[in-house]
Amino acid sequence: MSMHRVLTALGCAMTALLATSWSAAPPTQPARPAATTVRTHDGPVRGAAHDGYRTFEGIPYAAPPLGRLRWAPPRPATPWSGVRDATRPASACPQPAGEVPGGSTDEDCLHLNVTTPDGAGPARPLPVIVWLHGGGLTTGAGSSYDAHRMATRGDVVVVTVNYRLGSLGFLAHSGLPGSGTFGLADQQAALRWVRAEIGAFGGDAHKVTLAGESAGGYSVCAQLASPTAAGLFDRAIIESGPCTGRPDRPFAPSSVPLSTARAAGADLAAKVGCGSARDVMACLRRVDVPRLLEAQEIDQQPAHITPLLPVDPPAALAADRFHHIPVLIGNTRDEGNGWAAGIVQAGHPVTPDTWPDVVAAFFPSPGEAQAIVREYPVHRTDGGPVFGAVIGDANFACPTSRTDDLLASHVPVWRYEFADEHAPPLTSGVPPFPLGAPHASELPYLFDLGGRPRDLTAAQHRLADTMIDYWTRFARTADPNGPSSPHWPRQTVLSLAPDHIVPTRTVLRRHHCAFWNAIG
Template identity: 70%
Template sequence: MAEVRWIAAVLAGALAVLLPPVTASPSPEASVVRTQDGAVRGSVRDGYRVFEGIPYAAPPVGALRWAAPRPAASWPGVRDATRPAPACAQPAGEVPGGSTSEDCLYLNVTAPSDAAPGHPRPVIVWLHGGGFTTGAGSSYDAHRMAVRGDVVVVTFNYRLGALGYLGRAGLAGSGTFGLADQQAALRYVRRGIGAFGGDARNVTLAGESAGSYAVCAQLASPSAAGLFQRAIMESGPCTGGPARPFAPYAVAPTVAEAAGTELAGAVGCARAADVLGCLRRVPVARLLAAQGADAQPEYGTALLPRDPAGAVTSGRVARVPVLIGANHDEGTIWAAGIVAAGTAVTPANWPDVVREFVPDPARAAEVVAAYPVRGTDGGPVFGAVIGDADYACPTLRTGSLLAARRTVWRYEFADPDPPRPTPAPPPFPLGATHTTELPYLFDLGGWPRDMTERQRRLADTMIGYWTRFARTGDPNGGGAPHWARSQVQSLAPERTGPVRPGGVHHCALWATMP
C-alpha cells in the first residue's frame, strides 16, 4: 500500500540513516579495554570514547537460527572496535539497502573519557525502535548523553522480524528470540560494563516505540529480574493490543503460531518432513520478503508468561522506578501517510474513516463529535485520533497503573516544530509526532539535527532529566524546571513544566473503548 510505503519512509527518515552512520578512523590515541572475552580497541573522541561492534552473544546462524542466544567466543589479541557491526536482518528503510546479516548480535559502548573502573558511572542500555522489524543500535550516537550526563551508554542490535519472533508450537523460545537477545545483552553489561567505567549495579533500561514496549516486556519477564534497576519508556505504552494497531503489542501463542505457519507456507516449507529444519535453510532475503510489516513478541511463554498489558494491570512487573511518556502529536505521522497516498479526510468522509478505525463502529459518532473535521484538510484531526487512542491515553494509563506500586515520572514531549523527521515534506505539519523527541537525546545516524537555540536548551534539559533519573531515580536537579511526580511534565522550548494532557487527548472517551 502506498501509505505504508510513505510511513516507512518517514519513520526511516526520522532516524536519518540516509547516509551510513558516521564512523571514525582509528584514532592515534585509540583506547584499549580488556573485556571478559578479550581486549578491544575503540576510538577516542572529544571528551568521550566509543567501542563499536563488540559481540555479546554467538552468531545465531545455522542450527542457532531460532535458538536462545549462546555466549560469544573469546578472541586472542586486540579486537578492532572502531566501526559498527552489521545490522540484524531487515528490509530497506532505516538501514540503507536493508540487511541480510544474521551475524549481528553486537553492542556499542559510549563512555566519558575519564570513565574508569575505579569511578563507575551509571549505565543506560538503549533498545532501538522499529516495529520489531527494523533498526540498529549503531543508528544512535549517544555521545551528548554520555558527556553531558556523565553516564555510560550501551546500544545494541537484537534479532528482528521473523528471525526474532517466529512462533511455532514446540519450539523453545517461540516468539521471544529478540527479547532473549536483549536479556543476553543485559547479562553482558552486568558482567563486563565495569571495564568501560560503568556501574553494573546501576543500570537503566531505556527504549522508544517498539524498544519502549520491549522495556515493558522485560519488566514483566521473570528472567530479566535484577538485570536493570530503572526503566525509561518513550512512546511505547504497555497496554497496546490489536485494537490499537499503530502501537506495539504482544500476541497469544495461537496468533504467533498461525503467523509462523503462514510464513512456512510462504517460503515453501509447510509440507516438509522437518518444517523447522527447512525454515533454517531458507535464505534470509526470502524470509524478509515473506514476513509481515511488523512483528509481535509472543506471551504465554517461558520468557514472557503474561501479556505485558495484563501484567501491568495486575501489578506483576518489576518494582523499579520508571520514567515514561509520549509525544503530543504521535499519530500525525500515520495520518500523513494515508493522506499522502491519496485519501483526503473531509467532513463528508470523516464518519466513514472513523468507523473503520474504531473497534466498535457504534461508538464512531462519539469520536466524530469529540474530533470534528470542519475544513478540507482533516489529516491532523485523524492524526490526533490515532495518537490519542494508540499512544497518549494508553501511556497515561500505563503510567497510572505503574505508579500504584512504584515511583513513576511522566512526561509529554510537546515541541510544536521539532526538526522534521524526513527531508520529504509531509502533506501537513506533523508537530511533535512519533520519533521527534529522539534528536534531542541522540545524534541519529551520527548527524546532529539543525536546532534553534531554544531547542538546544531543551535537548540539554531532557538529557539532564534522563541521566539524573538514571543516576538516582529522580530527574530533578541541575537547575532544570522542577518535575513533580504527581503531574505530567511538558517538555517544550521555554515551556517545560506541569501539564494536564488527559482532557486535551480526550482520554475519558478512549478509556471506555475496547
C-alpha cells in the same frame, strides 16, 4: 478502504520516514581518531578515542544465530584471541531497506556499542543507560543512535543494542523453545553482558537503566513483565511505547497470545514453501533471508503465554506482576501526525465524506467508529490533523496515562509529554499539514541520529540539554530532579517545550482520554 491496504500504506510511509531521518551520514567523515583498548572476558577490544569520550562498536554479546541457532535462544559469544577491532559498527540485524540503507541480510548481528566519557573507570564507575531502538520490531539498529552528547553531558555510559527483528526475532511454532520472543531474549542476553562486562568500560554494573523508544519502549515494558529479566536492570525509561498497547490499535506495539503468534508463523511457513514439509523448522532454517523478509509482516509482535513473557504486559501491570523499579515514561504531543500524513500522501485523503470510512478501517466495530466520528468531527477537506489526533490519542497518549496509573500504584513514576511543535522534521519532504511534535520527534534531542549533528535553535539546544540532564539524573539517582532544571513533580505530566518546561494537568482532557477509557 481495507485494513490491509491502509496498513500497507502505513508501513511504507513510516519506512520512508525512518529512512530519511536515521540513515544519512555526515557529508564528510572526520579523520579516524586514535585507538584505545579494553579487555572483556571474551577478549580485548580496540575502540576509538574522540574529544571527551570513547566508542567501542560491534562488540558481540551472543553467538551468531546462524544455521541451527536460527530461532534458538541466544548462546554465549565465542571468545577471541588477539585484539578485536571495535572502531566500526557491525551489521544491523536482517531487515528491509529503510533506516538501514539497503537493508541487511546478515544474521551475524548480535552486537552492541558502548559510548563512555573520558575519566570513567573502576575508581569512578558511572551509571549505565542501555538503549533499545524502535522500528516496529522489524527495522532499526543500535548504531543509528550516536550517544556521545548523552554520555558526555550526563556523565554516563551508554550501550546501544542490536536484537533479532522481524520473523527471525519473533517467529512462533509449536515445539520451538523461545517461540515468539527471540528478540526479547537477545535483549536480556545484552543486559547480562552489561552486568558482567560494563565495569571494564567505566560503567556501574549495579546502576543500569533500560531505555527505549516506540518498539524499544514497549520492549522495556515486556522486560518489566518478564520473570527471566529479574535483576538485569535497576530503572526503566519508556518513550512512546506504552505498556498497555493492544493488537486492535495497530500503531503502538503490543503482544499477542502464543496461539496467534503460531498462526502467523504457520502463514509465514506456507508463504515460503515450508508449510507442508516433514520438518517445518528444518525447512525454514534453509530459507534464505531475503525470502523471509519478503514474506514477513510489516510489524512484529512478541508472544505472551510463553516462558519469557507469561502474561501480557497490561495484565501483568494490573496484577502487580512486574519488577518494582523507578520508571520515567512519556509520549510526544502529536504522536499520530506522522502516520496520518503518510497515509494521506499515499492517496487516502481525510474529508468530511471519507472520514467515517477511514475510522471504520481502524475501528471495525460500527458503534465504536460512529462514536469516534462524533468525538472527533472533520469539518474541512483537510482532516489529516484530526486523523493524527485519533491515532495519537488512542494508541499512545491515553495508553501512556493508563500505564502511568498502573505503575504509580507500586513504584515511583515520572511522566513527560514532549511538546516542541517546531521540532526538527523527521522527513525531507513537505508534509500535507504541520506535524507538530510527532512520533520519535524527541529523539534528536537525546541522540545524533545516523551520526548527523542536530539542527536546533538556541532554545531547542537548551531543551535538549535539560532533557539529557533529566534522563541521566534519573539513571544516576532514580529521580530526574536537580538544582539546574525546573522541578518535575511526580503527580503531574511535565510538558517539554523550548523555554517552557512546566507541569500540566490538561493532558487527559486534551487527548480525550475519558472518551477512550469509556469505549475500552
